[in-house]
Amino acid sequence: MQHDAATYLQFIEDEERLRTLRRRLGSILTIAVAGSCVSWLAFVGGSPLIVGGCLLGYLFGLSLVFQSQNRASWAREEAMFEQLDIDPDLLDGNDVHRRLLLAAETGKFNEVQVKKMTGSIRGQDEKGFTGGTYDDNPHAAHTRRDITESEGAYDGLEGDLRRSEHLVNEANERYTAVAERQWKAAEAKDQDLIEAGVERLGDLVRTDWFEKNAKDGAVDELMGQGQKE
Numbered sequence: 001m002q003h004d005a006a007t008y009l010q011f012i013e014d015e016e017r018l019r020t021l022r023r024r025l026g027s028i029l030t031i032a033v034a035g036s037c038v039s040w041l042a043f044v045g046g047s048p049l050i051v052g053g054c055l056l057g058y059l060f061g062l063s064l065v066f067q068s069q070n071r072a073s074w075a076r077e078e079a080m081f082e083q084l085d086i087d088p089d090l091l092d093g094n095d096v097h098r099r100l101l102l103a104a105e106t107g108k109f110n111e112v113q114v115k116k117m118t119g120s121i122r123g124q125d126e127k128g129f130t131g132g133t134y135d136d137n138p139h140a141a142h143t144r145r146d147i148t149e150s151e152g153a154y155d156g157l158e159g160d161l162r163r164s165e166h167l168v169n170e171a172n173e174r175y176t177a178v179a180e181r182q183w184k185a186a187e188a189k190d191q192d193l194i195e196a197g198v199e200r201l202g203d204l205v206r207t208d209w210f211e212k213n214a215k216d217g218a219v220d221e222l223m224g225q226g227q228k229e
Helices: 002-044 048-083 096-105 114-124 163-189 191-196 201-205 218-228
Strands: none
Touching (some): 191 201
16 A cells, blocks of 8 residues: 555656656757857858748757657556556546645555545445445435436446456456356366256256255265365
């Protein structure tokens, strides 16, 4: 938990160092290029339009470089969010970075992490899990709301899957396929299914095989084997 907070703080520090370095380097290069252009016009001469065009071309190229570096910084930040189980869309407010930084510095970083937030806070959500508490007498001031009034309010709320969600979905599909193959292979080798003349466990359940082969204490024996393993 504290390790995740320290990792995020180190990431912020490294990114800020890179941004400072880029700004200083860009300022130095801009001053150097502008000074060279002025010196060229003052001592060598030439068309101001050509020199101005070169200066504008340099500034345009510099802006492209900064945009590319910003995109790389966003990609690193997104990778860091995925690593630390942080979903910015679930954080209220626009100043996400300030909230994350405050949480990391105050020892409350687990409250902004999806897995830990779900486990530690969901049980206290008044709109979620009730913990066995029931209220058969709703407050008289709470009027009933027709559900048709909310039709369309949540359309498009899910949106497209992120890269991490695509990976999880793909992994689940692969695990499902592997589990299905293993299950079919186990059924094909099961001696009870072979003796009963059926291919699937569900078909065996529909027969009277379990009644004919009932054994006292079978459940206790099976549970004892599981504990030994």
